[in-house]
Amino acid sequence: xxxxxxxQPGMFVQEKEAVTLDxxxxxxxxxYGLFWYKQPSSGEMIFLIYQGSYDQQNAxxxxxxxxxxxxxxxxxxxxxxSQLGDSAMYFCAMREGLRGQFYFGxxxxxxxxx
Amino acid sequence: xxxxxxxxxxxxxxxGTSVKIECRSLDFQATTMFWYRQFPKQSxxxxxxxxxxSKATYEQGVEKDKFLINHASLxxxxxxxxxxxxxxxxxxxxxxxxxxxxxNSPLHFGNGTRLTVT
Numbered sequence: 001x002x003x004x005x006x007x008q009p010g011m012f013v014q015e016k017e018a019v020t021l022d023x024x025x026x027x028x029x030x031x032y033g034l035f036w037y038k039q040p041s042s043g044e045m046i047f048l049i050y051q052g053s054y055d056q057q058n059a060x061x062x063x064x065x066x067x068x069x070x071x072x073x074x075x076x077x078x079x080x081x082s083q084l085g086d087s088a089m090y091f092c093a094m095r096e097g098l099r100g101q102f103y104f105g106x107x108x109x110x111x112x113x114x
Numbered sequence: 115x116x117x118x119x120x121x122x123x124x125x126x127x128x129x130g131t132s133v134k135i136e137c138r139s140l141d142f143q144a145t146t147m148f149w150y151r152q153f154p155k156q157s158x159x160x161x162x163x164x165x166x167x168s169k170a171t172y173e174q175g176v177e178k179d180k181f182l183i184n185h186a187s188l189x190x191x192x193x194x195x196x197x198x199x200x201x202x203x204x205x206x207x208x209x210x211x212x213x214x215x216x217x218n219s220p221l222h223f224g225n226g227t228r229l230t231v232t
Contacts, residue, residue: 035220043205045158045223052218091157093221100211102148102221106157 002026004092004105011110013082020067021077021108023092032096034075036066039089039107048090051075082112117141118210120224127198127231135193135227137208143188144210148221149181152205164191198231205229 005024013019025034036048051059051066059066067076079086092105117140127133137147145166150158162183163171170183180202182194191210195202205228209221 033218037220037223043207043226043228045207045209045221047220047222050218050220089155100146101160101163102209103160104158107155109155 002105003096003103004094006092006105006108008108009106011108013079013110013112015084015112015114016081018078018080019082019110021079021090021092021110022074023076023105024072024074025092025094026073027094027096029096032094034066034068035093035095035102036064036075036077037091037093037104038086039091041088045091049077079110084112084114086110087112116212116222118208118222118224120208120227122227123225124228125230127229129199129231130197132194132196133198133229135195135206135208135229137191137193137210137224139189139210139212139222142210142212142222144191144212145188146211147185147191148209148211149183149191149193150207150209152207152226154205158207161193195229198229200231203229203231 032053034051038046049059049061049064051068058068063080065078089107091107093102095102119138121136147164149161152158161176164183164185166185172178185191207226209223
């Protein structure tokens with residue numbers, strides 16, 4: 001079974017609008033962490049936001065927020081007021097296990113339209 | 115802080131030769147480094163976990179003898195692609211974890227190496 005599932009291969013959003021990128025995960029470990037990364041065309045991985053499995057509040061970092069629904073095992077990324085520079089691949093990732101290894105989803109390609 | 119330097123950023127080599135990629139943590143000590151491979155428009159695939167002073171742990175399906183990993187110090191891990199073939203052409207990216215990091219610490223990534231085997 002896939003540890004991380006991102007069902008949207010590509011998304012479009014109008015500049016200044018908000019967009020939600022979906023992510024569901026699968027784990028039996030009670031302690032885990034969920035991360036979102038942005039990968040522009042240049043290739044580097046940019047960390048955006050983190051949500052811990054025991055966190056009561058949804059994480060927020062500037063224009064990024066994470067809609068964490070633990071019972072549904074989903075951790076959707078919400079980008080508010082989209083900017084042209086937000087166009088990139090977005091990866092959801094989970095950290096679990098004794099080794100603390102990371103598992104990545106297949107990514108969502110976001111295109112912001114002017 | 116938490117800068118990971120990966121070198122080279124791109125390399126072209128002939129089939130049959132070996133290529134070494136370096137991953138350095140510049141301002142922190144990393145007991146664990148991870149090596150990923152990424153095909154165009156696809157996700158990052160974990161190849162191996164590199165631990166300082168011990169043998170790397172390879173993921174299923176990754177050839178140990180082809181992808182040699184050495185983690186000789188707390189700031190350096192190397193990936194050597196031996197006897198490279200065109201199918202090894204890919205984007206390789208390393209990441210590092212600090213020695214004593216809290217559980218909410220993200221992975222710190224290098225900028226990746228684009229390998230092209232002709």
